[in-house]
């Protein structure tokens with residue numbers, strides 16, 4: 001303790017007690033056979049009956065890098081008696097095993113960890129784009145709004161520090177795209193970039209309205225989602241949705257600004273209300289102006305391409321080649337190259353283009369029936385294809 005004053009010594013002791021002794025291990029790094037003692041977020045747990053009439057408990061644990069299933073055969077009283085609840089941080093000890101070819105955490109000990117003793121940043125993923133970079137781009141986009149009314153409205157929204165803090169933290173979605181802290185800001189700025197690029201081809205578009213609408217189109221998401229421990233819908237979000245929340249926010253700000261022109265307010269509200277494009281996708285109105293059409297496509301483009309690039313990154317890490325996408329409602333190709341089947345089709349094409357095959361075909365003696373050719377191509381296999 002030499003050289004340390006008393007308060008420094010106490011601070012070090014307390015700090016060590018609170019944080020240093022907590023162990024964090026990323027779920028994506030867990031390996032079968034590994035003994036683990038670390039803090040995770042408990043998503044949910046469930047008590048299930050064993051064949052002998054006693055119970056065991058299964059649970060889902062999470063951090064910023066993923067989820068893992070946990071199982072407890074004994075010592076799970078804290079999960080049953082309410083001293084640990086869903087969405088609590090827990091310190092667990094056990095071993096990672098393989099079950100049905102999937103990692104499973106066999107847990108021997110579990111204890112609650114108070115929220116204030118945990119580094120929350122470890123449990124929620126964050127945008128790969130540096131916050132400073134996004135702050136600078138936001139300021140630049142606001143400065144590009146030439147129309148003084150639209151700029152005043154956007155400045156009024158983003159100069160509220162409580163709102164801005166939430167906007168910088170909020171995710172863009174619960175799961176579909178940019179579902180991480182900072183995701184809303186990343187998405188918003190990308191939508192504005194997309195919209196500006198599209199508008200270069202359609203000079204009739206009002207650039208000020210478009211940039212303002214792009215910056216404001218998803219502001220309701222700061223209320224639609226909760227994102228303190230896990231990313232989820234808030235009650236208000238489920239009941240009202242970000243489109244109607246954002247529309248109300250713009251209405252309130254325009255009221256506050258006093259003399260905001262009604263026609264401009266309606267045009268920007270139309271952008272918010274219509275940006276999902278169709279009523280079945282949550283928009284009460286479909287796009288009916290050039291700016292609304294551009295914004296809708298700019299928004300959809302970023303949502304779809306961000307979803308797909310996140311899937312490609314996931315496929316690259318896991319080796320998955322095809323996976324069903326809820327966003328696209330079809331299987332999407334996540335690998336970087338086609339294997340085997342492509343070669344088979346090339347061989348078939350080469351075989352069919354060979355002088356011998358062409359000659360045979362022209363003489364009319366041995367023609368491949370078109371339906372058989374199509375079947376072979378669709379199976380991507382030449383094994384069963386025979387020249388008749």
Ligand SMILES: [Fe+2]
Pocket residue numbers: 217218242275276
């Ligand atoms: Fe939206």
Ligand SMILES: [Fe+2]
Pocket residue numbers: 187191217218299
């Ligand atoms: Fe959006």
